[in-house]
Amino acid sequence: MNHTIKTLVIMLALAMPLVSFSQKGIIRGQVIDGETGEPLFSANAVLKGTMTGATTDFDGKFELSAEEGTYNLEVTFIGMASVNITDLKVKSGDVTVVEAIALKPASNELGEVVITAEVARNTQAAMMTLKKKSTNVIDGISAGELKKTGDSDAGDAAKRVTGVSVEGGKYVYVRGIGDRYTKTMLNGVDVPGLDPDRNAIQIDIFPTNLIDNMTILKSGLAELPADFTGGLVDIVTKDFPDRPVFDVSVGLGYNPAMHFNSDYITYDGGKTDFLGFDDGTRALPEGADDNPIPSPFSRSTYSDQEINDFIGSFNPTLGAMKQRSFMDYDLGVSAGNQKMLENGNKLGYIFSLTYKNSTDYYDEVEYGEYVLPTQGNDNPEMLYTNKRNGSKGSNNVLLGGIAGLAYKTQNAKYQFTVMHLQNGETEAAQMHVDNSENGNATGQSGYQAYQNSLVYSERALTNVLLSGEHHLKDDKWEVNWRISPTLSRMDEPDLRKTSFSINRGDSTFEAGQGGNPRRSWRDLSEINTVAQLNLIRKHKMFDRDAKLKFGGSYVYKNRSYEILTFDLQSYLNWPEFTGDPNAVLTPENIYPNGSQMWYNPSQEEVNANEYTSTAHNTAFYVSEEVSLSMRLKAILGLRAEYFVQYHTGRDQAGANGAQGGNVLDNEKVLDALDLFPSANLIFAKDENENIRFSYFRSIARPSFKELSFAQIQDPITDRIFNGGFYEYTDGGTGEVLWNGDLTETRINNFDLRWEMFMKPGEVFSISGFAKFFDNAIELVRIPTAQTTSEFQPRNVGNGQLFGAEIEFRKNLGFISPVFDKYSFSGNFTYAYSQIDMSNVEEEGRKAYAREGQEITGKRPMAGQAPYIVNAGLSYDNLDKKFNAGVFYNVKGRTLEVVGGRVFPDVYTEMFHSLNFTARKAFGKDSRSAVTFKVKNILNDVQESFYVGYEAQDQIFSRLSPGVQFSLGYTYKFK
Structure with missing residues (x-):
C-alpha cells in the first residue's frame, strides 16, 4: 500500500x-x-x-x-x-x-x-442531450450538475438520479432492486469493490471534480455485461480535464449524538490504524496455524513452558474501553490538466488522493431474534429467543488514490489509470444478552449474558486500467480495447468475542451458555482480470446511417478464503470471573497454572472454513444499430456468455473424513452457455420527444461466498451465514427442505418510456417496466436452525416485478421571474413484486399459520422496495456564486430476510432522509468555496422488524444515526 x-x-x-x-x-x-x-x-x-x-x-x-x-x-x-x-x-x-x-x-x-x-456552458443540458440520443434507457448526472449541487462525492450525487437510492452513502440500488441486481463499473470496466461479496463498488471514494459524468443504464445492450438487471452504474472519470484542476479540500463533520462523547467505546489497536491497515498488532500468533498447535493434547510435542508461552502470545485485551470520540474529518487533493504538444497531440493527467476518517457511536443498539409460538395457532404474538441491547462504537478510515495519464493523437487515444483503495474499520460493542425468558421458546435454555466484541476489518483494492481507442479510415472503423487487472484483499484479524453468563439473582459471571471466549482470523484474497475488445463499423443500410458492433471479453476471477477459530477451554473448573474481559488471560489462569485455560482450534482434520474458487467468463456479442425510418431507430443485439466456476472446499463432515461428507476438489459448480438477446426501439415523435421500448435478458449468479460451504459468524450479533452448498432436511419427516444446489437466476426485462425534453436542463418522462425472474436467489432464515440464528442464500422460486417511474426537472421561472433561480426536480418509482413460493416454503408457512391467516403461495420479493421517492428544491445564483438545495429521499418498507415455518419475515423500515446543502464560492476568480451540509434533518432511525400476521412488530435491528452537520472548504490553485 x-x-x-x-x-x-x-x-x-x-x-x-x-x-x-x-x-x-x-x-x-x-x-x-x-x-x-x-x-x-x-x-x-x-x-x-x-x-x-x-x-x-x-x-x-x-x-x-x-x-x-x-x-x-x-x-x-x-x-x-x-x-x-x-x-x-x-x-x-x-x-x-x-x-x-x-x-x-x-x-x-x-x-x-x-x-x-x-x-x-450548461453541462446538464449536455446530459439531457445524451439521454435524448442514447440507444438505451439511461439516466444520469453530469459534472456540471455535480458542481451545482455542491456534492463532494459520487455517493451523494447519485441520490438525485431517477429510481436510485444509495445505501450507507456508498452503494447504489436502482429501482429499489437489491445489490444482487445492480452493477457498478468504472470507465466501462467491471471493477470489484472493497466488499468482494457486492456487485457495487463504494462510489463515495470518487471526488466529483474528477467525474466527467455518471450514467445509470436501465436497459441492456449486447456490448454490456449480462449480470445486471436493475441498473448498471458507469462512473466515467475525466481523461482530459477541460480546465486545469489543482484543488485542496478539508472537511469536518459533527454529530451531537456521536462526537465528543466520553461513553464512546473502542479498544487499543495498531499504530497504523489511522491509515486503514493493521501494523501486525493483530497478526496470528506464531505456531497458531501449526498442526497440532501447542496445547495440553500435544504435550508429546511441546513442553508445558512452550504451551504457556504460546497461550500467552495471544493479545490479552478482550474487552472494550471508554474513550472520548472525535468528530469526522476528511482531506483531499485533486489535480488534472491537458497540454497540447508540439506535434499537435495531447497529453492529459488526473490525480486524486482522498482521506476520510469517520467515527460512529450508537448508545442504544438493539438486535432481536423472534419466533412464532409452536403451541397452538391462536396466539399471533411472537416470542423472543434472543435480545441484545447495548452500545457500539466504530472508527472507519478510507484512503483512496486515483492517478491517470492519457495520450491523444488525431485518430487514437490511450489511457492508463491506477486506483488504490485502503479501508480499515475498528469496531467495539458491549451487549447485554437476554435469552428467552424461562426458556419458553423452542430450542432455548433461558439465560442472561454480558458480551464484549472487538472487531477489525482491513480491505485493500488495487486496480489498473489500460485502454486504447482507434479511429480508422475516415472514422468509418473504431476499435477500442481495455485490460484491467484488480487485486483485492480482505483481512479480519483477531476478531474477539467474550461472553459471561450471569447467574440470575447473584450477578455471578461464568463461562458457559453465553459461549466460551472465542477469537478468529479471517483472510480473503481475490484476483479479478478483465479484457475487452470492441469493433464498430459505420455503414449505410436502407440508405441511412447504420452502425455494426461486435467484439468479446474475458473475465477471470480467483478467490481464496480461510477462517481460523480458537475457543478458550479449561481443563479444570473455570476461574471465578469478575465480569472484566481483560482479566481473563491473566498468568495465573493460563495452562499449566490455576484453572489451566488453553486455546483449542477447530477439530477438523482439514479446515472446513477454507475454500478456493475460480471463475471464467468468456463473452462474444454482435449488434446492429439502424434507422428504419426518419423517426424510428432499432438496435438489435445478441450476447453469448460461457461461464464456468470451479470450487475446492468441504463441509464439516468432509473435513473430518466422515463417511457421507462432502469434499470438492476443483470441481465444476457452475457451467453454462447463455444467450442474451436485446432489442431497443426509439421512436422520435419530434425533436424533443421520444418513445422507447426495450427488451433484454440478464442473469444473476451466486457470489463465491454463496456458492460454498463457508460458515461465517458475526461477532456482534452471533448471526451465522451458511454457504448455499449445505443441505437441510426436516428432522422429523426426513423431507428435503434445501438440496444444496444453488444456481443462477435468469431474468427477462421489458421497458417502455415516454420522454419530453423542454428548455435546456428540463425534462419530463414516464416509464413502465416489467421483469420476470427464473429461480430468484434470496437470503433465507434457515427454518431448521432453531437454537441459533442462521441464514442461507437459496433459490426460492420464480418472481415477477412490475413498476413505473416518473421524472421531472423544471425551472420555476414560469411562475414568476422572482423564482427564476429556483428549480424543482423529483422522481418517483413504484414497484409491485411477487415470488411464487416453492412447495416447501408454502407448506412450511401453512404449518405455522396463525388463526385466520391465509397463505396464498405468493409474497413480495426480498430486497425489492415497493417505492422510491427523490425530490429536491434548488437555488442557483451564478452572479453571487451561491447555490443551495433541500433534498429528500425515502424507500418503502422492504422485505429483507425471508422467514418460513416458525420464523417471521424481516422487513426494513422506511428511512426518511432529508438533507440540506449550501455552497458559496468567493475570493479571486472564485478560487475558494465553502460547503455546508446537514444530513438526516428529520433525525430518523434505521430499523428492521420481524413482521407477523396480526402481531406487533418486533425489532430485528435498530440504529440511530442522528443528525450530522458538516463543513467543507476547497481551494483551487491556478
Whole structure:
C-alpha cells in the first residue's frame, strides 16, 4: 500500500509542470451531431473577426487560444447549420469551456443558430442531450450538475438520479432492486469493490471534480455485461480535464449524538490504524496455524513452558474501553490538466488522493431474534429467543488514490489509470444478552449474558486500467480495447468475542451458555482480470446511417478464503470471573497454572472454513444499430456468455473424513452457455420527444461466498451465514427442505418510456417496466436452525416485478421571474413484486399459520422496495456564486430476510432522509468555496422488524444515526 501511495505522489510531481500554460486564454469545447448525439469529426471552430480556428478530433473536441477579450465563436460542418456562440469571454491564462455544441442539418428554416455563452456552458443540458440520443434507457448526472449541487462525492450525487437510492452513502440500488441486481463499473470496466461479496463498488471514494459524468443504464445492450438487471452504474472519470484542476479540500463533520462523547467505546489497536491497515498488532500468533498447535493434547510435542508461552502470545485485551470520540474529518487533493504538444497531440493527467476518517457511536443498539409460538395457532404474538441491547462504537478510515495519464493523437487515444483503495474499520460493542425468558421458546435454555466484541476489518483494492481507442479510415472503423487487472484483499484479524453468563439473582459471571471466549482470523484474497475488445463499423443500410458492433471479453476471477477459530477451554473448573474481559488471560489462569485455560482450534482434520474458487467468463456479442425510418431507430443485439466456476472446499463432515461428507476438489459448480438477446426501439415523435421500448435478458449468479460451504459468524450479533452448498432436511419427516444446489437466476426485462425534453436542463418522462425472474436467489432464515440464528442464500422460486417511474426537472421561472433561480426536480418509482413460493416454503408457512391467516403461495420479493421517492428544491445564483438545495429521499418498507415455518419475515423500515446543502464560492476568480451540509434533518432511525400476521412488530435491528452537520472548504490553485 505504501508503495502504491508513493507511486501516486511521484506521478503527481511529474505531472505538475503541466499546470502552467500560455498567458493567452484557451477555449475548449465539443461539437456533436444534434440528430444522433455523436461527436462530429472535422467540424470547424473559428473566432469571428480573427484568423484563429481549430478542427475537431474524433471526440468532437477542439482547442484554440486567443488574447483576453470577448469573442463570437462560429462552429460549422458541411451539410449542417452553423452555430454562433456570442459573448464568449476569454481571460489571460484561463480556460473557457463550451459544452456539447449541437449542429443540425441545414434547411431553409434553419440557417444559423445563435446562442449565448452562458447557455453553451450548461453541462446538464449536455446530459439531457445524451439521454435524448442514447440507444438505451439511461439516466444520469453530469459534472456540471455535480458542481451545482455542491456534492463532494459520487455517493451523494447519485441520490438525485431517477429510481436510485444509495445505501450507507456508498452503494447504489436502482429501482429499489437489491445489490444482487445492480452493477457498478468504472470507465466501462467491471471493477470489484472493497466488499468482494457486492456487485457495487463504494462510489463515495470518487471526488466529483474528477467525474466527467455518471450514467445509470436501465436497459441492456449486447456490448454490456449480462449480470445486471436493475441498473448498471458507469462512473466515467475525466481523461482530459477541460480546465486545469489543482484543488485542496478539508472537511469536518459533527454529530451531537456521536462526537465528543466520553461513553464512546473502542479498544487499543495498531499504530497504523489511522491509515486503514493493521501494523501486525493483530497478526496470528506464531505456531497458531501449526498442526497440532501447542496445547495440553500435544504435550508429546511441546513442553508445558512452550504451551504457556504460546497461550500467552495471544493479545490479552478482550474487552472494550471508554474513550472520548472525535468528530469526522476528511482531506483531499485533486489535480488534472491537458497540454497540447508540439506535434499537435495531447497529453492529459488526473490525480486524486482522498482521506476520510469517520467515527460512529450508537448508545442504544438493539438486535432481536423472534419466533412464532409452536403451541397452538391462536396466539399471533411472537416470542423472543434472543435480545441484545447495548452500545457500539466504530472508527472507519478510507484512503483512496486515483492517478491517470492519457495520450491523444488525431485518430487514437490511450489511457492508463491506477486506483488504490485502503479501508480499515475498528469496531467495539458491549451487549447485554437476554435469552428467552424461562426458556419458553423452542430450542432455548433461558439465560442472561454480558458480551464484549472487538472487531477489525482491513480491505485493500488495487486496480489498473489500460485502454486504447482507434479511429480508422475516415472514422468509418473504431476499435477500442481495455485490460484491467484488480487485486483485492480482505483481512479480519483477531476478531474477539467474550461472553459471561450471569447467574440470575447473584450477578455471578461464568463461562458457559453465553459461549466460551472465542477469537478468529479471517483472510480473503481475490484476483479479478478483465479484457475487452470492441469493433464498430459505420455503414449505410436502407440508405441511412447504420452502425455494426461486435467484439468479446474475458473475465477471470480467483478467490481464496480461510477462517481460523480458537475457543478458550479449561481443563479444570473455570476461574471465578469478575465480569472484566481483560482479566481473563491473566498468568495465573493460563495452562499449566490455576484453572489451566488453553486455546483449542477447530477439530477438523482439514479446515472446513477454507475454500478456493475460480471463475471464467468468456463473452462474444454482435449488434446492429439502424434507422428504419426518419423517426424510428432499432438496435438489435445478441450476447453469448460461457461461464464456468470451479470450487475446492468441504463441509464439516468432509473435513473430518466422515463417511457421507462432502469434499470438492476443483470441481465444476457452475457451467453454462447463455444467450442474451436485446432489442431497443426509439421512436422520435419530434425533436424533443421520444418513445422507447426495450427488451433484454440478464442473469444473476451466486457470489463465491454463496456458492460454498463457508460458515461465517458475526461477532456482534452471533448471526451465522451458511454457504448455499449445505443441505437441510426436516428432522422429523426426513423431507428435503434445501438440496444444496444453488444456481443462477435468469431474468427477462421489458421497458417502455415516454420522454419530453423542454428548455435546456428540463425534462419530463414516464416509464413502465416489467421483469420476470427464473429461480430468484434470496437470503433465507434457515427454518431448521432453531437454537441459533442462521441464514442461507437459496433459490426460492420464480418472481415477477412490475413498476413505473416518473421524472421531472423544471425551472420555476414560469411562475414568476422572482423564482427564476429556483428549480424543482423529483422522481418517483413504484414497484409491485411477487415470488411464487416453492412447495416447501408454502407448506412450511401453512404449518405455522396463525388463526385466520391465509397463505396464498405468493409474497413480495426480498430486497425489492415497493417505492422510491427523490425530490429536491434548488437555488442557483451564478452572479453571487451561491447555490443551495433541500433534498429528500425515502424507500418503502422492504422485505429483507425471508422467514418460513416458525420464523417471521424481516422487513426494513422506511428511512426518511432529508438533507440540506449550501455552497458559496468567493475570493479571486472564485478560487475558494465553502460547503455546508446537514444530513438526516428529520433525525430518523434505521430499523428492521420481524413482521407477523396480526402481531406487533418486533425489532430485528435498530440504529440511530442522528443528525450530522458538516463543513467543507476547497481551494483551487491556478
